[in-house]
Structures are given as C-alpha cells and as structure tokens.
Amino acid sequence: MPSTADLPLAAWAEHAARVGDAVLGRLRSPLAELVERTSRVYTREREDFAPASAKDALHARLRFYLVRDLPKLAGPVHELALGDALPGGSTWRVLDLGAGVGTTTFSFLAGAMAAGAAPERVVVDAVDQTPLALRAFAALAEGAPGLPPLEVAAHSGDALRFVEGATGGWDVVLMGLFVNELPYADRQRLLDLLAQRLRPGGTVLILEPALRETSRALHRLRDELAAGWGVYAPCLRTGPCPMLETERDWCHEEELLTLPPALESVARGAGLRGDRLRYSYLTLRRDERTLRGALDADDGWRIVSQALKSKGKLEVYGCADPGRIRFTRLDRHAADPNAAFGEARRGQVLRIEGAEPKGKGRRLGADAQVERIR
Structure with missing residues (x-):
C-alpha cells in the first residue's frame, strides 16, 4: 500500500x-x-x-x-x-x-x-x-x-x-x-x-x-x-x-x-x-469488481484480529469463504517461507499454503508458504 x-x-x-x-x-x-x-x-x-x-x-x-x-x-x-x-x-x-x-x-x-x-x-x-x-x-x-x-x-x-x-x-x-x-x-x-x-x-x-x-x-x-x-x-x-x-x-x-x-x-x-x-x-x-478479484485472492485470507502471541506460539484469525479461522504457528516452526505470518496484522490479506487442519483451526509448519498480497 x-x-x-x-x-x-x-x-x-x-x-x-x-x-x-x-x-x-x-x-x-x-x-x-x-x-x-x-x-x-x-x-x-x-x-x-x-x-x-x-x-x-x-x-x-x-x-x-x-x-x-x-x-x-x-x-x-x-x-x-x-x-x-x-x-x-x-x-x-x-x-x-x-x-x-x-x-x-x-x-x-x-x-x-x-x-x-x-x-x-x-x-x-x-x-x-x-x-x-x-x-x-x-x-x-x-x-x-x-x-x-x-x-x-x-x-x-x-x-x-x-x-x-x-x-x-x-x-x-x-x-x-x-x-x-x-x-x-x-x-x-x-x-x-x-x-x-x-x-x-x-x-x-x-x-x-x-x-x-x-x-x-x-x-x-x-x-x-x-x-x-x-x-x-x-x-x-x-x-x-x-x-x-x-x-x-x-x-x-x-x-x-x-x-x-x-x-x-x-x-x-x-x-x-x-x-x-x-x-x-x-x-x-x-458491478462485478471485487477486491478478491483484483488480488486474484481465491486462496487469500483477510486478517481480522491482532497478532495473538503467547508462550511458544503466534495466532491470528483470518476470514475467507471457509469462515473465520484461527491460524497457529509454533515459534519453532518460524522460517523464511512463512515469515510474513510473523508480521501479520489486522487488515492485511495473506495467501497461506500448506496449513494443516488442527482442531477448529489450522496450523502452519516450517514448510508452510505465506505471502502478503495486501
């Protein structure tokens, strides 16, 4: 921006x-x-x-x-x-x-x-x-x-x-x-x-x-x-x-x-x-124009919370067609491919690949790919 x-x-x-x-x-x-x-x-x-x-x-x-x-x-x-x-x-x-x-x-x-x-x-x-x-x-x-x-x-x-x-x-x-x-x-x-x-x-x-x-x-x-x-x-x-x-x-x-x-x-x-x-x-x-279309963000997530940091992990909530989902990354899984997750804040749009279902949310491993697209 x-x-x-x-x-x-x-x-x-x-x-x-x-x-x-x-x-x-x-x-x-x-x-x-x-x-x-x-x-x-x-x-x-x-x-x-x-x-x-x-x-x-x-x-x-x-x-x-x-x-x-x-x-x-x-x-x-x-x-x-x-x-x-x-x-x-x-x-x-x-x-x-x-x-x-x-x-x-x-x-x-x-x-x-x-x-x-x-x-x-x-x-x-x-x-x-x-x-x-x-x-x-x-x-x-x-x-x-x-x-x-x-x-x-x-x-x-x-x-x-x-x-x-x-x-x-x-x-x-x-x-x-x-x-x-x-x-x-x-x-x-x-x-x-x-x-x-x-x-x-x-x-x-x-x-x-x-x-x-x-x-x-x-x-x-x-x-x-x-x-x-x-x-x-x-x-x-x-x-x-x-x-x-x-x-x-x-x-x-x-x-x-x-x-x-x-x-x-x-x-x-x-x-x-x-x-x-x-x-x-x-x-x-x-008309038919949308931010989702402008960003080519069918796999994008709007961040709708502040970063929630606690001992050994970082969590944020993202919103997209699947709903409002909590994403979690353990500190030991922080890596260059998911570095953008560590800088996530409210209002950003992130493309997140490789996050695995975990309970009601999704968890990012060291090999998860995160890209900020807005």
Missing part, C-alpha cells in the same frame, strides 16, 4: 486552525479538553449527540479529528486502485452525506493522491444538518494542502430528502460516521435511492467507528444488501459475515499513525492514543 507518511499533516493542522479562527472564532477552552469531551460523546454517550453539533465540538473536529483522520481512507482507496475501480476522467463528482467539516472527502482524496490516481478537479455535493460545519468544509476546500482543486456545493438539511430530489449522478458516494445515526430501515432506503443515482462504475464507501455496536450493524447491512449491490471490500468472503455468529465479535481496521507533535500532545491530554487509527468500513459497487 502506498505510504501516507508524506501526507502534509502539519500543513493541514495550520490550515485547519486558520479556518477555525475565521469560521468558528477563537478557542474558548484548551483543545485537549474539547477533544476529550467530543470523544466521550461519540464513544461512550452515544444517546446524546447534541454536543457533537455545538461550536466547541466543531472546533475539536476541525482542529484535531480532521487532521488525525486524514490518512484513514488510504487503505480502502488503495484497494479500489488495485481493481482499477476509482473513477475515470479528469473530474470526479462526489456526494458526501453527513459531510461535517469535510473529513471523509479530504481523506478519500488524500488516499487517491497517495495511490497516484487523483483527478484534476473534484465537484462535491456536501450534505449535513449543521450549516456552520458546511461553512468550514467550504473554507477548508480553498487551498486544501496537497489536494486537487475542489468545488463544494453545501446543502443543509436531511440527507435522504436531498438524495431523493437530486437529478444528477455521482462517481463516489461517501458516508463517514453517518449511517449509524440513521434508523435501520432508512439505511436500506438510502441505498435504494443511491442505486438510481450512482454513475456506472461508481462506488459507495461507508465508514463507521470501530465500536462493536456500529460495526456489527454494518455487518448486518452487508448481509442484507438488496439485489444489484456487491461488496467490493473489505470482505473476501461471499457468504454471511461470521462475526455475527456470536454476540461479542466484530471486524474493524487498524492503521499506524504519526501525528504532528502539537496534536500528539493534544491526544495525550485528551486520553487518546495518537499512534493509530481504528475504523470499520464497507465498499459497495454495482
């Missing part, structure tokens, strides 16, 4: 601070305090979303979360690039639902830049309930560091009503931390509406918090997709999601992150880890 280490996060932090001062005014409290409060609302007090629309929370989203989350979609966008599934043409038309200050759009385009696939121009329909957030989005789009020129049309109001009345079409539809706030029936209805307005070869990308509740709801939405929709990623498996077989499991991604020093200090002050990003996502299309 192309590195996101070269993303100009420090330049973005300065750009966001200038826009924050111009659109929202000066900070009235320490940024770390606002970030901690906003984090608490989104992760532990989800029944109370009112503070997330307040000006202080907008400061936190603009000055911290925007910059922190800019690399978040590098992986999903890279997967689209692998399958030649990003839009063609010099202009991309994007719909961003629940757009807020534009974090999801900027993250998607930063991923496209990292993949060497960005367009010359981007036209965005940004829909959100908060006009002030949309003002910040439009201001950020002017001179956005490292991104192609953006034209933002702001639409304040109900997302479903906007899509229902829209006459144009979009190459990319982004929904960042938005779908989980809709009643479940409206999620299916929204996809039905988008099916009529997505351009040929278009993509819908849903991004959610890496929480059990929201991630499992996304897994259920995946399993209940209407005819015509296909899962491009992250799944290599075509059957029902095995994470839903129990009440405790869910699938999410984790990426390493290096924040600018000033924002790393904010993260510590807010009690957050500033060294990684966690999220759940679902990439949908209405």
Whole structure:
C-alpha cells in the first residue's frame, strides 16, 4: 500500500486552525479538553449527540479529528486502485452525506493522491444538518494542502430528502460516521435511492467507528444488501459475515499513525492514543469488481484480529469463504517461507499454503508458504 507518511499533516493542522479562527472564532477552552469531551460523546454517550453539533465540538473536529483522520481512507482507496475501480476522467463528482467539516472527502482524496490516481478537479455535493460545519468544509476546500482543486456545493438539511430530489449522478458516494445515526430501515432506503443515482462504475464507501455496536450493524447491512449491490471490500468472503455468529465479535481496521507533535500532545491530554487509527468500513459497487478479484485472492485470507502471541506460539484469525479461522504457528516452526505470518496484522490479506487442519483451526509448519498480497 502506498505510504501516507508524506501526507502534509502539519500543513493541514495550520490550515485547519486558520479556518477555525475565521469560521468558528477563537478557542474558548484548551483543545485537549474539547477533544476529550467530543470523544466521550461519540464513544461512550452515544444517546446524546447534541454536543457533537455545538461550536466547541466543531472546533475539536476541525482542529484535531480532521487532521488525525486524514490518512484513514488510504487503505480502502488503495484497494479500489488495485481493481482499477476509482473513477475515470479528469473530474470526479462526489456526494458526501453527513459531510461535517469535510473529513471523509479530504481523506478519500488524500488516499487517491497517495495511490497516484487523483483527478484534476473534484465537484462535491456536501450534505449535513449543521450549516456552520458546511461553512468550514467550504473554507477548508480553498487551498486544501496537497489536494486537487475542489468545488463544494453545501446543502443543509436531511440527507435522504436531498438524495431523493437530486437529478444528477455521482462517481463516489461517501458516508463517514453517518449511517449509524440513521434508523435501520432508512439505511436500506438510502441505498435504494443511491442505486438510481450512482454513475456506472461508481462506488459507495461507508465508514463507521470501530465500536462493536456500529460495526456489527454494518455487518448486518452487508448481509442484507438488496439485489444489484456487491461488496467490493473489505470482505473476501461471499457468504454471511461470521462475526455475527456470536454476540461479542466484530471486524474493524487498524492503521499506524504519526501525528504532528502539537496534536500528539493534544491526544495525550485528551486520553487518546495518537499512534493509530481504528475504523470499520464497507465498499459497495454495482458491478462485478471485487477486491478478491483484483488480488486474484481465491486462496487469500483477510486478517481480522491482532497478532495473538503467547508462550511458544503466534495466532491470528483470518476470514475467507471457509469462515473465520484461527491460524497457529509454533515459534519453532518460524522460517523464511512463512515469515510474513510473523508480521501479520489486522487488515492485511495473506495467501497461506500448506496449513494443516488442527482442531477448529489450522496450523502452519516450517514448510508452510505465506505471502502478503495486501
């Protein structure tokens, strides 16, 4: 995957601070305090979303979360690039639902830049309930560091009503931390509406918090997709999601992150880890393209756990058509042919050959072959 280490996060932090001062005014409290409060609302007090629309929370989203989350979609966008599934043409038309200050759009385009696939121009329909957030989005789009020129049309109001009345079409539809706030029936209805307005070869990308509740709801939405929709990623498996077989499991991604020093200090002050990003996502299309096909990964396994190290062995869980399977390698069987297993982490795709059935899982011997293909 192309590195996101070269993303100009420090330049973005300065750009966001200038826009924050111009659109929202000066900070009235320490940024770390606002970030901690906003984090608490989104992760532990989800029944109370009112503070997330307040000006202080907008400061936190603009000055911290925007910059922190800019690399978040590098992986999903890279997967689209692998399958030649990003839009063609010099202009991309994007719909961003629940757009807020534009974090999801900027993250998607930063991923496209990292993949060497960005367009010359981007036209965005940004829909959100908060006009002030949309003002910040439009201001950020002017001179956005490292991104192609953006034209933002702001639409304040109900997302479903906007899509229902829209006459144009979009190459990319982004929904960042938005779908989980809709009643479940409206999620299916929204996809039905988008099916009529997505351009040929278009993509819908849903991004959610890496929480059990929201991630499992996304897994259920995946399993209940209407005819015509296909899962491009992250799944290599075509059957029902095995994470839903129990009440405790869910699938999410984790990426390493290096924040600018000033924002790393904010993260510590807010009690957050500033060294990684966690999220759940679902990439949908209405054609036959899939990540599995792009990787020629009929024998590939998506790693869906952290590395589980214990005395004398290493274990990870992989997911593919056979289900969610635990793979084990004894330390004494570590060898060059299976070295990639020792570096496995959540979100990678591994081709594993020569693993033998062992109980409910599979065991790798010294002669097992492991190749990382994503």
